[in-house]
Amino acid sequence: MTANSEENFLLLSGIQHFLFCKRQWALIHIEQQWEENVRTIEGQHIHQKADQPFIKETRTDKFIVRALPIKSKELGATGVCDVVEFKEDHNGVSIKGSSKKYIPVPIEYKRGKPKSDESDILQLVAQAICLEEMLLCEVRLGHIFYDQIKRRIEVPVNYSDRQKVREVFKEMHHYFYKRHTPRVKTGAFCKSCSLQNLCLPELMGKQAVSTYIERKISE
Amino acid sequence: MKKLLNTLFVTSPDVYLTLNGENIVVMKEKERIGRIPLHNLEAVYTFGYSGASPSLMGACAERSISLVFLTRNGRFLARVIGKSRGNVTLRKNQYRISEDENKSAEIARNFIVGKIYNNKWMLERATRDYPLRIDVQKFKDTSCHLSELLIQVRHTAKLDLLRGYEGQAAISYNEVFDQIILQQKEDFYFHRRSRRPPLDRVNAMLSFVYTLLSNDVAASLESVGLDAYVGFLHRDRPGRASLALDVMEELRGVYADRFVISLVNKKVVNKDDFFTKESGAVLMTDEARKKFLKHWQDRKQEKIKHPYIGEKISWGLVPYAQSMLLARYLRGDLDEYPPFLWK
Numbered sequence: 001m002t003a004n005s006e007e008n009f010l011l012l013s014g015i016q017h018f019l020f021c022k023r024q025w026a027l028i029h030i031e032q033q034w035e036e037n038v039r040t041i042e043g044q045h046i047h048q049k050a051d052q053p054f055i056k057e058t059r060t061d062k063f064i065v066r067a068l069p070i071k072s073k074e075l076g077a078t079g080v081c082d083v084v085e086f087k088e089d090h091n092g093v094s095i096k097g098s099s100k101k102y103i104p105v106p107i108e109y110k111r112g113k114p115k116s117d118e119s120d121i122l123q124l125v126a127q128a129i130c131l132e133e134m135l136l137c138e139v140r141l142g143h144i145f146y147d148q149i150k151r152r153i154e155v156p157v158n159y160s161d162r163q164k165v166r167e168v169f170k171e172m173h174h175y176f177y178k179r180h181t182p183r184v185k186t187g188a189f190c191k192s193c194s195l196q197n198l199c200l201p202e203l204m205g206k207q208a209v210s211t212y213i214e215r216k217i218s219e
Numbered sequence: 220m221k222k223l224l225n226t227l228f229v230t231s232p233d234v235y236l237t238l239n240g241e242n243i244v245v246m247k248e249k250e251r252i253g254r255i256p257l258h259n260l261e262a263v264y265t266f267g268y269s270g271a272s273p274s275l276m277g278a279c280a281e282r283s284i285s286l287v288f289l290t291r292n293g294r295f296l297a298r299v300i301g302k303s304r305g306n307v308t309l310r311k312n313q314y315r316i317s318e319d320e321n322k323s324a325e326i327a328r329n330f331i332v333g334k335i336y337n338n339k340w341m342l343e344r345a346t347r348d349y350p351l352r353i354d355v356q357k358f359k360d361t362s363c364h365l366s367e368l369l370i371q372v373r374h375t376a377k378l379d380l381l382r383g384y385e386g387q388a389a390i391s392y393n394e395v396f397d398q399i400i401l402q403q404k405e406d407f408y409f410h411r412r413s414r415r416p417p418l419d420r421v422n423a424m425l426s427f428v429y430t431l432l433s434n435d436v437a438a439s440l441e442s443v444g445l446d447a448y449v450g451f452l453h454r455d456r457p458g459r460a461s462l463a464l465d466v467m468e469e470l471r472g473v474y475a476d477r478f479v480i481s482l483v484n485k486k487v488v489n490k491d492d493f494f495t496k497e498s499g500a501v502l503m504t505d506e507a508r509k510k511f512l513k514h515w516q517d518r519k520q521e522k523i524k525h526p527y528i529g530e531k532i533s534w535g536l537v538p539y540a541q542s543m544l545l546a547r548y549l550r551g552d553l554d555e556y557p558p559f560l561w562k
Contacts, residue, residue, distance in 0.1 A: 212526075
């Protein structure tokens with residue numbers, strides 16, 4: 001079983017889950033557990049705008065594609081870009097159906113506001129890696145649109161973030177191959193997790209079951 | 220823990236259920252007689268012969284709402300099951316352990332530990348609450364016997380031995396069970412378990428409540444990704460939800476039996492709620508079944524503190540909690556399966 005056969009591709013969006021909590025990622029992607037909460041419903045709502053695969057907008061110096069399916073053999077991942085702007089650029093690549101040359105710029109839609117962690121950025125960088133691989137071009141920047149501030153933030157796609165993305169996917173493939181759901185330390189972040197009802201984080205620090213049974217029986 | 224939502228019981232035999240937008244619509248002779256939003260529902264039980272539309276079945280499956288078809292008398296017919304939830308690896312683990320008698324026994328004994336423990340404390344509770352009405356000495360003796368069996372079960376690694384101990388425990392418990400029925404003694408009594416058909420009123424109610432409970436347990440097991448038909452204590456038999464029966468063992472006494480007794484002791488039901496067929500089979504009337512379901516629904520809403528998880532949950536979620544703990548054990552998160560030990 002190899003990570004770069006399409007059969008074993010992981011979902012790009014999983015990188016967010018994985019960086020948030022490895023166990024959450026495993027519950028969703030290995031165990032296929034899912035539960036909606038306010039945050040996930042909000043997220044869906046925001047993506048409705050972006051998720052219109054059959055609309056293509058054309059402006060003077062660019063065209064905009066929504067819900068673009070992408071993949072990367074190197075990462076062993078597949079997913080969908082919310083929005084990709086193809087900007088006219090003579091250093092770019094030719095795109096089928098157009099005589100000009102373009103550079104793709106991925107734009108990811110997110111609920112809330114910019115986060116302190118790097119998960120949004122790394123997800124975008126992963127998308128950039130996919131676009132580069134599929135179009136044979138260089139993607140130097142992307143944007144993240146945050147719903148709460150109604151603005152997009154420019155994200156440079158740099159070397160060290162690319163490396164991080166590669167390492168994270170490697171680790172994800174490792175767990176996925178073993179079908180292993182890691183036990184991780186719990187923390188304040190559990191409160192905002194949509195899977196806390198399935199994960200039962202409180203159980204992590206619980207007494208051994210054998211102790212529980214022995215204690216009860218001897219009562 | 221997830222939320223306990225409502226259960227819709229459709230007791231008229233001649234209504235048809237359909238889907239309209241996000242609602243379930245109850246039709247009687249082409250007329251709408253009810254309409255309930257699906258997002259409030261956890262389960263739909265229908266007693267009758269008209270059935271439900273395929274689109275409603277699909278909608279229920281998609282939302283993990285368990286849709287159960289029962290005969291007018293409450294015998295189980297079918298349950299609509301959607302896509303398997305969860306990881307196929309978890310199921311394979313379940314199958315692997317189920318094939319291995321020794322490993323099965325390690326889980327099975329904890330179901331039995333739960334059953335005996337809970338029955339023992341039901342008896343202890345009765346001696347405390349009604350010392351003047353029951354034979355306290357007999358109850359204490361039985362409780363002691365159950366305690367001894369509990370220790371033996373705990374150290375048993377063989378399924379057939381386990382079944383032996385369970386059988387002994389059941390005999391002891393059944394011997395005193397009748398004494399917990401403290402009201403309407405002429406009309407309600409328990410001598411032995413009779414199922415096909417139930418031959419007295421208590422057995423009629425027990426059969427009914429076990430059906431309800433086993434469906435709840437089966438639905439919970441499916442919702443955490445386990446196969447309700449592959450058990451550890453109960454071995455495979457076509458059409459039997461063996462794992463649901465396994466997990467149910469620990470809940471029979473403390474959840475189902477206790478509920479039936481409270482209906483009699485609180486005089487919610489009386490002898491007119493039943494009729495006897497020529498064969499001696501005892502059936503519940505439609506009215507009785509409605510009363511029964513209303514109280515069952517109320518019982519499910521009552522809050523308790525889960526003895527292992529330590530969280531406050533409603534009785535109705537206990538099957539779900541146990542299913543989830545079982546899945547956690549099968550995944551290797553827990554050292555043993557923690558039975559629901561209720562005192």
